[in-house]
Amino acid sequence: MTANINLPRILRIGAEASQMLPATLKELGLSRPLLVSDAFIVSLGWLTKLQQQLDQEGIFHRSFTGVVPDPTTDAIYEGLAVLRENQHDCVVALGGGSAIDTAKTIAAMAERDQPIRHYKVPQTLDDGLPIIAIPTTAGTGSETTRVAVITDTETHEKMLCMGFGLMPVAALVDFELTMTMPLRLTADTGIDSLCHALEAYVSRRANPFTDTIALASMTAIAKHLRTACREPDNRVAREAMMLAATQGGIAFSNASVTLIHGMSRPIGGLFHVPHGMSNAMLLPAITEWSISGAPSRYADCARAMQLANASDSDDQANQKLVAGLRQLCADLQVPTPASFGISNEEWRQAIPTMAQQALNSGSPANNPRIPNAEQIAELYQGVWTN
Ligand code: NAD
Numbered sequence: 432m433t434a435n436i437n438l439p440r441i442l443r444i445g446a447e448a449s450q451m452l453p454a455t456l457k458e459l460g461l462s463r464p465l466l467v468s469d470a471f472i473v474s475l476g477w478l479t480k481l482q483q484q485l486d487q488e489g490i491f492h493r494s495f496t497g498v499v500p501d502p503t504t505d506a507i508y509e510g511l512a513v514l515r516e517n518q519h520d521c522v523v524a525l526g527g528g529s530a531i532d533t534a535k536t537i538a539a540m541a542e543r544d545q546p547i548r549h550y551k552v553p554q555t556l557d558d559g560l561p562i563i564a565i566p567t568t569a570g571t572g573s574e575t576t577r578v579a580v581i582t583d584t585e586t587h588e589k590m591l592c593m594g595f596g597l598m599p600v601a602a603l604v605d606f607e608l609t610m611t612m613p614l615r616l617t618a619d620t621g622i623d624s625l626c627h628a629l630e631a632y633v634s635r636r637a638n639p640f641t642d643t644i645a646l647a648s649m650t651a652i653a654k655h656l657r658t659a660c661r662e663p664d665n666r667v668a669r670e671a672m673m674l675a676a677t678q679g680g681i682a683f684s685n686a687s688v689t690l691i692h693g694m695s696r697p698i699g700g701l702f703h704v705p706h707g708m709s710n711a712m713l714l715p716a717i718t719e720w721s722i723s724g725a726p727s728r729y730a731d732c733a734r735a736m737q738l739a740n741a742s743d744s745d746d747q748a749n750q751k752l753v754a755g756l757r758q759l760c761a762d763l764q765v766p767t768p769a770s771f772g773i774s775n776e777e778w779r780q781a782i783p784t785m786a787q788q789a790l791n792s793g794s795p796a797n798n799p800r801i802p803n804a805e806q807i808a809e810l811y812q813g814v815w816t817n
Pocket of ligand 1: 469570
């Protein structure tokens with residue numbers, strides 16, 4: 432099999448990388464950026480800082496700050512209107528996955544006139560304005576993926592959009608921007624990264640390039656996530672988590688996510704559970720169900736996360752993996768759908784729609800054990816209190 436790898440052209444990783452926007456624009460021959468961010472990031476003063484740097488270099492810019500969590504089609508159309516007013520030649524995202532996905536979709540829709548839902552998978556968005564991503568969570572890895580996840584305002588479906596037009600041309604990955612993340616956001620986004628790495632490693636589309644990156648990401652997250660949650664000022668843990676998140680993005684964008692993400696998106700779209708948290712609600716149970724499809728791959732994950740050692744059999748390692756994931760979710764106080772406040776009635780009624788949306792996204796087909804709609808429905812029912 433030939434692995435087909437896509438990456439940003441420029442990746443700057445480390446403290447102060449986010450201050451290199453003017454230099455990066457010049458390097459790429461770009462001169463009229465639209466900056467995309469959300470109100471909370473604006474309140475932290477980071478957008479103003481970027482704007483001042485651009486002013487100092489005489490670079491024309493405007494901003495769209497209407498990003499909403501789990502970005503909606505309505506928010507994208509608002510941003511597109513701002514883009515079209517000023518003939519921008521690129522879009523810069525400053526924020527978490529929501530800001531990055533908003534910027535990506537605005538950039539890819541710049542010259543398109545069909546509704547966004549027209550372009551969800553299996554369609555592709557293969558061109559658009561250049562995108563520069565500056566992530567502030569560790570995280571979705573969206574800064575290195577050719578993916579955007581957009582919620583249809585009318586149907587509430589969390590749509591998966593894919594294509595080369597969604598791959599940032601540059602990513603400025605600066606862990607110092609994550610030092611302000613509160614515990615819940617640190618935990619949820621960290622588990623999102625862990626799911627990216629683990630799912631990429633067990634995916635039917637895994638390849639030797641993504642394998643090494645996914646394993647490195649899992650090792651770092653297992654070592655540093657609890658510390659980053661407990662000690663928000665710990666620079667070593669924050670830096671390691673930021674790198675692991677970017678690696679998770681590279682791994683899954685080039686190997687695909689699997690059943691956890693496939694089942695997670697509908698929970699986010701219908702019940703507004705934060706993305707990383709809905710992944711976490713599913714992580715132990717879906718891993719346990721999937722292990723029989725690729726036991727030795729899951730055992731590698733257990734060893735990479737130091738949950739098992741070399742002398743454990745694959746079977747022992749996999750039991751330790753499931754127990755270790757359950758412990759991690761308990762330590763990070765991940766709720767169940769029930770304790771999050773979703774009633775059993777609402778959950779049961781939503782299951783057929785969620786199962787269908789999960790299957791339609793294509794992600795379950797990359798799972799080592801491929802489920803049908805009935806099995807997905809049973810898995811949803813199983814995780815409600817578990
Ligand atoms: P987010 O971008 O939705 O941000 C959540 C909240 O955290 C916002 O209020 C934001 O202002 C705040 N925040 C962001 N950075 C902060 C910081 N440094 N300090 C304090 N607060 C901060 O959260 P996210 O988890 O990064 O992104 C989730 C979205 O990304 C979902 O829509 C998900 O579907 C999507 N996603 C996309 C990809 C991809 O490859 N495109 C991958 C995974 C997830």
